[in-house]
Amino acid sequence: MTNHWVDIRNANLILSMGGNSAEAHPVGFRWVTEAIEHNKAELITIDPRFTRTGAVAQDKAFIRTGTDIAFLGGLISYLIETDQIQREYVLNYTDAALIVRDDYGFEDGLFSGYDASTRSYDKRSWMYAMGDDGFVRRDESLQDPRCVYQLLRAHYSRYTPDMVSSITGIQVDNIQRIWKKIAATAVPDRTMTILYALGWTQHSIGSQIIRTAAMVQLLLGNMGMPGGGVNALRGHSNIQGLTDLGLLSQLLPGYMTLANATEQEYRAYIDKRVKQPTIEGQVSYWKNYENFHVSLMKSWFGNAATQQNDWCFDWLPKLERPLYDVLDTFDRMSRGELTGYFCQGFNPLASFPDRAKVTRALSSLKYLVVMDPLNTETSEFWKNYGEYNDVDPSQIDTEVFRLPTCCFAEDEGSIVNSARWLQWHWAAAPPPGDSRPDTAIMGELFLKLKQLYQQEGGVFPAPILNLTWDYKIPAEPSPQELAREYNGRALEDLVDADGNVTRRAGEQLAGFAELTADGKTAAGCWIFTGCWTEDGNMMARRDNADPYGTGNTLGWAWAWPMNRRILYNRASADLQGRPWGTNKAFIWWDGEQGAWVGADVPDFPTNSPPSQGQMPFIMQPEGVGHLFAGQSMVDGPFPEHYEPFESPVPQNLLHPGKEQARNNPAARIFDADREALGKPEDFPHAATTYRLTEHFHFWTKHAELNAIVQPQQFVEIGEALAEEIGVAAGDWVKVSSNRGSIRAVAVVTKRMRPMRIGDRQVHHVGIPLHWGFTGAARKGYLINALTPFVGDANTQTPEYKSFTVRVEKA
Amino acid sequence: MDNSQNIIARSATTTAPPQVRSHVDEVAKLIDVSKCIGCKACQVACMEWNDLRDEVGECHGTYDNPTDLTPESWTVMRFSEYEDTNGGLEWLIRKDGCMHCAEPGCLEACPAPGAIVQYANGIVDFDSNHCIGCGYCITGCPFDIPRISPKDQKSYKCTLCSDRVNAGLEPACVKTCPTNCIEFGTKADMLARAEKRVGDLKELGFRDAGIYDPAGVGGTHVMYVLHHADDPNRYSGLPKDPRISPLVDAWKGATKPIMSAIIGITAFAGVIHYMTKGPKEEPEEQPDAHEETPPHALGYDATQRNERGHDAGDSAGERPRGDER
Numbered sequence A: 001m002t003n004h005w006v007d008i009r010n011a012n013l014i015l016s017m018g019g020n021s022a023e024a025h026p027v028g029f030r031w032v033t034e035a036i037e038h039n040k041a042e043l044i045t046i047d048p049r050f051t052r053t054g055a056v057a058q059d060k061a062f063i064r065t066g067t068d069i070a071f072l073g074g075l076i077s078y079l080i081e082t083d084q085i086q087r088e089y090v091l092n093y094t095d096a097a098l099i100v101r102d103d104y105g106f107e108d109g110l111f112s113g114y115d116a117s118t119r120s121y122d123k124r125s126w127m128y129a130m131g132d133d134g135f136v137r138r139d140e141s142l143q144d145p146r147c148v149y150q151l152l153r154a155h156y157s158r159y160t161p162d163m164v165s166s167i168t169g170i171q172v173d174n175i176q177r178i179w180k181k182i183a184a185t186a187v188p189d190r191t192m193t194i195l196y197a198l199g200w201t202q203h204s205i206g207s208q209i210i211r212t213a214a215m216v217q218l219l220l221g222n223m224g225m226p227g228g229g230v231n232a233l234r235g236h237s238n239i240q241g242l243t244d245l246g247l248l249s250q251l252l253p254g255y256m257t258l259a260n261a262t263e264q265e266y267r268a269y270i271d272k273r274v275k276q277p278t279i280e281g282q283v284s285y286w287k288n289y290e291n292f293h294v295s296l297m298k299s300w301f302g303n304a305a306t307q308q309n310d311w312c313f314d315w316l317p318k319l320e321r322p323l324y325d326v327l328d329t330f331d332r333m334s335r336g337e338l339t340g341y342f343c344q345g346f347n348p349l350a351s352f353p354d355r356a357k358v359t360r361a362l363s364s365l366k367y368l369v370v371m372d373p374l375n376t377e378t379s380e381f382w383k384n385y386g387e388y389n390d391v392d393p394s395q396i397d398t399e400v401f402r403l404p405t406c407c408f409a410e411d412e413g414s415i416v417n418s419a420r421w422l423q424w425h426w427a428a429a430p431p432p433g434d435s436r437p438d439t440a441i442m443g444e445l446f447l448k449l450k451q452l453y454q455q456e457g458g459v460f461p462a463p464i465l466n467l468t469w470d471y472k473i474p475a476e477p478s479p480q481e482l483a484r485e486y487n488g489r490a491l492e493d494l495v496d497a498d499g500n501v502t503r504r505a506g507e508q509l510a511g512f513a514e515l516t517a518d519g520k521t522a523a524g525c526w527i528f529t530g531c532w533t534e535d536g537n538m539m540a541r542r543d544n545a546d547p548y549g550t551g552n553t554l555g556w557a558w559a560w561p562m563n564r565r566i567l568y569n570r571a572s573a574d575l576q577g578r579p580w581g582t583n584k585a586f587i588w589w590d591g592e593q594g595a596w597v598g599a600d601v602p603d604f605p606t607n608s609p610p611s612q613g614q615m616p617f618i619m620q621p622e623g624v625g626h627l628f629a630g631q632s633m634v635d636g637p638f639p640e641h642y643e644p645f646e647s648p649v650p651q652n653l654l655h656p657g658k659e660q661a662r663n664n665p666a667a668r669i670f671d672a673d674r675e676a677l678g679k680p681e682d683f684p685h686a687a688t689t690y691r692l693t694e695h696f697h698f699w700t701k702h703a704e705l706n707a708i709v710q711p712q713q714f715v716e717i718g719e720a721l722a723e724e725i726g727v728a729a730g731d732w733v734k735v736s737s738n739r740g741s742i743r744a745v746a747v748v749t750k751r752m753r754p755m756r757i758g759d760r761q762v763h764h765v766g767i768p769l770h771w772g773f774t775g776a777a778r779k780g781y782l783i784n785a786l787t788p789f790v791g792d793a794n795t796q797t798p799e800y801k802s803f804t805v806r807v808e809k810a
Numbered sequence B: 001m002d003n004s005q006n007i008i009a010r011s012a013t014t015t016a017p018p019q020v021r022s023h024v025d026e027v028a029k030l031i032d033v034s035k036c037i038g039c040k041a042c043q044v045a046c047m048e049w050n051d052l053r054d055e056v057g058e059c060h061g062t063y064d065n066p067t068d069l070t071p072e073s074w075t076v077m078r079f080s081e082y083e084d085t086n087g088g089l090e091w092l093i094r095k096d097g098c099m100h101c102a103e104p105g106c107l108e109a110c111p112a113p114g115a116i117v118q119y120a121n122g123i124v125d126f127d128s129n130h131c132i133g134c135g136y137c138i139t140g141c142p143f144d145i146p147r148i149s150p151k152d153q154k155s156y157k158c159t160l161c162s163d164r165v166n167a168g169l170e171p172a173c174v175k176t177c178p179t180n181c182i183e184f185g186t187k188a189d190m191l192a193r194a195e196k197r198v199g200d201l202k203e204l205g206f207r208d209a210g211i212y213d214p215a216g217v218g219g220t221h222v223m224y225v226l227h228h229a230d231d232p233n234r235y236s237g238l239p240k241d242p243r244i245s246p247l248v249d250a251w252k253g254a255t256k257p258i259m260s261a262i263i264g265i266t267a268f269a270g271v272i273h274y275m276t277k278g279p280k281e282e283p284e285e286q287p288d289a290h291e292e293t294p295p296h297a298l299g300y301d302a303t304q305r306n307e308r309g310h311d312a313g314d315s316a317g318e319r320p321r322g323d324e325r
């Protein structure tokens, strides 16, 4: 979330789209109901179905799955053409006025630089034009045809209400009514918050859908504002922590990136990542990349990391393929290229697309280690459960080890919530049986590996032998020790420009501004620096004082970065540093104090006066929000609507007849998996998967109470489709895709209606995901028997939300 | 079981109830249907607090599960899809359970002394030790709430968490509800709160928004805020004008002559009857003496209660009947 849960109550309009916030986040939804009652906010939901969120929403529209960019792109065009943008904000706080290189272009659904053989773009032309002074060129009038604003306008001029309607299936009057309500938040004293979840993420165009939302918010001046922002409601309690700590194959902690195989030279690796300002005087905070990187290396390798050995740069793995994401890993596993697999807190047999392929992959392993508190399907992938897991154990040689872990309530530590808050929690009960904390299992495993390397040598032992491991009980690093390590400390006395000691050696650091690139500091995750200072554990704080009445409780837990609760909050004030609206006052410039003050920790240099002209988006080299994503996206600087890889519509209505532009040309798909895609004539229904409020993923089916309130697998279909196939509520249906089929009870509902898309009528089929063959609930099918092995171009997240099926009476 | 001084009415009983707690504020649970997201957290909380475990059932083609109240599910969410004549669709989700009527038909109908009691704060509670499993409470209930357990032949329903309330806590479902759509407090406060919410809904265009606190049962200690108070029926059959079934009178009428004739020995005879014929028979004590015998003759009204707001504290007052109002 750019903002946070409590802040939702400050919104005037809440757009719940790409997620079913009441269903999947009922506790956080409290703030939506607060906004409706106390702020007279309106809740609008846009979803393929009439959902539980819809039950309490004041307005809603039903959209064909996977077509959100069409709706939001049309909205961008509407905002521009009707001049309902927050003009002062757009001109100063976004890149609207920046000029783009002449060789950037978009034709036939493809951006410049496309290489069909690699399904990727060369992004060189997607850049701003540089002036002779070495900084980006601007046109304050926004009239230059090559300025971002005009390019944006031209790009979305194709997204007319009629076009949007024929792609999304929403009627034109509904589209226009909702656009109008959204546009009304362009004024300074009204904000819209956008709540989304995996309904936007899990598409082959997922990242671009989210970007379109961010662009809308920039145009409306809703970024950095209380009650604004683009807010990812994360689907796991600690999934935010996972990404923060860099548990993705190409990341290092704190969103630093691993080198690829062509980057063998330390200086070049750093220089590429140190972002100098491209507009004079801007903050460009990534210019400090080396401070963060060296501090990480010192944290990992201690005295072994020196300037002479480039802080052990050679010890870091270099990516010889673009990514080692889960799709890639299971693809290689399915081809027998992997020997063993450690599966920690993960249930890939249920969670990865194309279950048949996952079964093949796991069957080809020599060993599989499952660390989990629950008896997951993955740990029993080899066992025959009749129709629910129809495998032949005699044909599977994989040796499976189960290492029971304890669950969050049996362990101490911090969890990072959607709002970036690190909240410390304490064990409520001792773990049952032989289960142990993950850290204890990992600790023991590491010591054993280290011992083997010490005794037997082996290839490249240095990183293992030199890894910092100074925990009191080496086999069981404590949560406190790990948290202090992430925060970081001074390794030598730190001194300021005048030679005064600012931090004694051994002291915990108070913030990442203290980090240095000369080896004097260590920090395991620079964005967490400040979570455990000399004052103690900031994450354990429980002061909910709210002095400004904004719902910003700075004494409650701790949020990264630097306890800032709303990112880019400098943008909540105008150029002179005054709040845009008195009802939206959040932080402002206090001339007497010479500082930014207010309800939040400024996400900005505290003493940089408005007159200095530094802009709010301090992580960008230009200091402004990007409407044009030159370098951060791999599949286009402007989002474009492409059809899901399996779509009931045979072509992209924006690019009829252009086969390359039917689906996202840069999305992740392997050739064999393309073969497994179904055709609209065989699989005519648009399918989407989702969670129900009664369950949490594949976990709570193990809990009796959850099983009681939602005991058995079902699929949801509309009355019209039910009638077509002769099915009544409670009957069994068979749902098939080109990859497999499941059987389930039919919930027949008025809440799903057929949509008119171009020349055809499209039915949606809703497929909740929670059931499987282990647990307390009734046995059911793993629904990834149906889903395609296709991933988003930027994140490789599988396309679970849009594919096609056929439904028939079982 | 609650402190017995709190009891202001007791089923089929000939002893006068205590009056020392007549000053106690009536409580109420307010369910704002317009805010409910149907998450069933309240259902789970109810099972957890009351230590109940219903069976892991089946999907019957709707979101409702369990599909009905049971001896182990004292509250269930009922989902109804309401289509108006213009094709507008609403998904109305109502938390169903005991309404804790001011004039409880269950208590009225119950022939087992003390199996159903009403406390000074308005809560209607079942004392299972005295329940004979005859099922008359179901007949007596205008909301079809109590359920007899096949395991022990006892009747069960929501207690309004009388154990928690007595200890100064809110009911478990209230504490758990993530959207705050269930609130708990004095009946007066809850009515004021409900008025405010009705105003909000009217502002949003729900012209018929209103409070559900039906007079036919003397008002209830569980109230709803409805967007369509003119048509409660669309919320999965919430009765528009609930009254105690005439059947309750009918069976009482039939037993009256016998009961009054043998008054005095019935207690003994009833026990014998119960022991030989089983619980689904006549009660062990004269259930209805007050129907035949004028209150002044017996000195009290068997199911008499304090009519706060009317004739508070008048222990001799005839109890007004819901279906007579």
Ligand code: SF4
Residues within 6 Å of the ligand: B035, B036, B037, B038, B039, B040, B041, B042, B043, B077, B095, B176, B177, B178, B179, B180, B181, B182
């Ligand atoms: S807990 Fe509250 S929101 Fe959830 S179903 Fe119950 S009453 Fe409705």
Ligand code: SF4
Residues within 6 Å of the ligand: B097, B098, B099, B100, B101, B103, B104, B105, B106, B107, B124, B140, B141, B142, B143, B144, B145, B146, B157
């Ligand atoms: S709702 Fe039914 S069970 Fe509850 S108090 Fe009223 S009559 Fe008795």
Ligand code: SF4
Residues within 6 Å of the ligand: B045, B046, B047, B049, B050, B074, B075, B097, B157, B158, B159, B160, B161, B171, B172, B173, B174
């Ligand atoms: S008040 Fe108590 S017993 Fe009644 S439904 Fe709520 S949790 Fe269950």
